[in-house]
Amino acid sequence: SQQGEEDPQALSIQEGENATMNCSYKTSINNLQWYRQNSGRGLVHLILIRSNEREKHSGRLRVTLDTSKKSSSLLITASRAADTASYFCATPGRAGSYQLTFGKGTKLSVIP
Amino acid sequence: EAGVVQSPRYKIIEKKQPVAFWCNPISGHNTLYWYLQNLGQGPELLIRYENEEAVDDSQLPKDRFSAERLKGVDSTLKIQPAELGDSAVYLCASSLEQAGTSGANEQFFGPGTRLTVL
Numbered sequence: 472s473q474q475g476e477e478d479p480q481a482l483s484i485q486e487g488e489n490a491t492m493n494c495s496y497k498t499s500i501n502n503l504q505w506y507r508q509n510s511g512r513g514l515v516h517l518i519l520i521r522s523n524e525r526e527k528h529s530g531r532l533r534v535t536l537d538t539s540k541k542s543s544s545l546l547i548t549a550s551r552a553a554d555t556a557s558y559f560c561a562t563p564g565r566a567g568s569y570q571l572t573f574g575k576g577t578k579l580s581v582i583p
Numbered sequence: 584e585a586g587v588v589q590s591p592r593y594k595i596i597e598k599k600q601p602v603a604f605w606c607n608p609i610s611g612h613n614t615l616y617w618y619l620q621n622l623g624q625g626p627e628l629l630i631r632y633e634n635e636e637a638v639d640d641s642q643l644p645k646d647r648f649s650a651e652r653l654k655g656v657d658s659t660l661k662i663q664p665a666e667l668g669d670s671a672v673y674l675c676a677s678s679l680e681q682a683g684t685s686g687a688n689e690q691f692f693g694p695g696t697r698l699t700v701l
Contacts, residue, residue, distance in 0.1 A: 511697075513674055514626065575624055
């Protein structure tokens with residue numbers, strides 16, 4: 472079963488706009504990761520946020536984590552056509568586990 | 584530094600035929616994963632290796648799937664016989680997991696093998 476669930480399933484925006492994707496999960500976690508997958512490629516790690524962190528930045532990416540609501544969001548600012556991809560959140564299968572459980576992903580399309 | 588290497592990239596076979604996928608992880612990574620990804624879905628774990636030991640294979644359909652990681656480096660995933668429903672992308676990933684960490688470090692993925700069973 473999949474622990475994390477992304478929302479929306481698909482998102483289409485104009486280049487330069489911001490894109491926000493959300494992830495909800497079911498059980499307590501000690502960290503949450505976001506990955507990107509370009510069409511026909513493997514997944515690429517974007518950012519890891521630990522349970523004691525509320526917000527984390529990496530370049531144009533901003534990730535938030537709200538453990539009380541069991542949710543996380545990924546914000547991409549000033550989007551580019553190259554950001555077109557599917558974005559997945561991933562959570563440990565169980566506390567302290569090295570196994571990751573992925574959601575179904577958000578398919579982002581950035582229109583030039 | 585070379586990334587995770589997988590071969591072949593694409594494979595088309597007829598049902599009931601055997602098929603094998605190969606993965607070479609990033610040098611020094613002790614943990615290797617095989618995932619199955621169906622169209623429009625996220626990856627689902629099939630098996631995880633710590634060095635040469637399979638530590639989580641609960642999602643591997645053992646009647647037709649098998650995997651090995653001899654010498655704790657590269658790995659092979661086999662399906663015999665393949666069924667129509669096995670058509671998917673098979674992803675390999677690796678990571679460096681260290682005792683005492685809080686678990687689930689960054690995983691590095693290969694490009695995957697896209698399997699089509701006719």
